[in-house]
Amino acid sequence: xxxxxxxxxxxxxxxxxxxxxxxxxxxxxxxxxxxxxxxxxxxxxxxxxxxxxxxxxxxxxxxxxxxxxxxxxxxxxxxxxxxxxxxxxxxxxxxxxxxxxxxxxxxxxxxxxxxxxxxxxxxxxxxxxxxxxxxxxxxxxxxxxxxxxxxxxxxxxxxxxxx
Amino acid sequence: xxxxxxxxxxxxxxxxxxxxxxxxxxxxxxxxxxxxxxxxxxxxxxxxxxxxxxxxxxxxxxxxxxxxxxxxxxxxxxxxxxxxxxxxxxxxxxxxxxxxx
Numbered sequence: 001x002x003x004x005x006x007x008x009x010x011x012x013x014x015x016x017x018x019x020x021x022x023x024x025x026x027x028x029x030x031x032x033x034x035x036x037x038x039x040x041x042x043x044x045x046x047x048x049x050x051x052x053x054x055x056x057x058x059x060x061x062x063x064x065x066x067x068x069x070x071x072x073x074x075x076x077x078x079x080x081x082x083x084x085x086x087x088x089x090x091x092x093x094x095x096x097x098x099x100x101x102x103x104x105x106x107x108x109x110x111x112x113x114x115x116x117x118x119x120x121x122x123x124x125x126x127x128x129x130x131x132x133x134x135x136x137x138x139x140x141x142x143x144x145x146x147x148x149x150x151x152x153x154x155x156x157x158x159x160x161x162x163x
Numbered sequence: 164x165x166x167x168x169x170x171x172x173x174x175x176x177x178x179x180x181x182x183x184x185x186x187x188x189x190x191x192x193x194x195x196x197x198x199x200x201x202x203x204x205x206x207x208x209x210x211x212x213x214x215x216x217x218x219x220x221x222x223x224x225x226x227x228x229x230x231x232x233x234x235x236x237x238x239x240x241x242x243x244x245x246x247x248x249x250x251x252x253x254x255x256x257x258x259x260x261x262x263x264x
Contacts, residue, residue, distance in 0.1 A: 030196060060230050069196065076254050099179075110168070115217060137224055
């Protein structure tokens with residue numbers, strides 16, 4: 001009962017702040033709302049027994065990407081200008097298109113015979129993830145490190161101001 | 164509450180909101196926020212199927228790779244946005260139509 005209430009509270013928090021992200025007129029408020037959305041998604045990961053992923057979500061999304069986004073807002077607007085805002089265009093037609101897509105997705109979810117297996121709570125997620133990364137998913141793991149290196153160098157080179 | 168459909172519905176609503184942000188916002192950074200919402204929705208689906216659909220820990224690893232890719236994407240996208248701002252003095256994605264000045 002208690003856990004149900006917590007679950008629905010987190011769902012409402014996540015989706016409500018996601019609405020704020022896309023609807024708020026002030027860009028910096030959107031960024032703050034994104035913080036709550038990312039925390040809510042991390043909490044949903046905990047409900048899905050993905051404790052390690054929840055930690056990774058908080059560290060990388062909240063600690064990394066969100067800070068980067070706020071940096072982006074600050075660097076592309078003059079701090080002194082009070083109106084760090086942005087316009088949305090064609091809200092009506094965009095909303096209709098998105099509602100149509102949401103409807104199609106909902107019908108698809110309800111009509112698909114999903115494979116349901118007996119779920120057993122994993123004893124330890126972090127150790128298993130580590131083993132799998134070093135055994136079965138070694139190549140994607142190494143490619144991911146290469147991708148991160150390339151992205152780091154590319155971002156540093158792109159954003160450098162050439163004198 | 165603890166069913167696959169619940170999580171799939173939450174993820175599809177999150178995806179729709181992200182898509183709405185991407186198609187209606189005109190600020191480059193705001194478009195990026197919409198993309199982050201979409202990636203989070205995809206991750207939620209991966210983890211829901213990991214728990215209920217028998218993907219087990221492999222689903223967690225896919226979600227981990229999505230997060231890695233999102234970090235790389237955010238860094239490069241913000242570098243591009245800052246470059247666009249330096250060149251055009253705007254980050255309205257509708258005003259940026261020329262490849263060179």
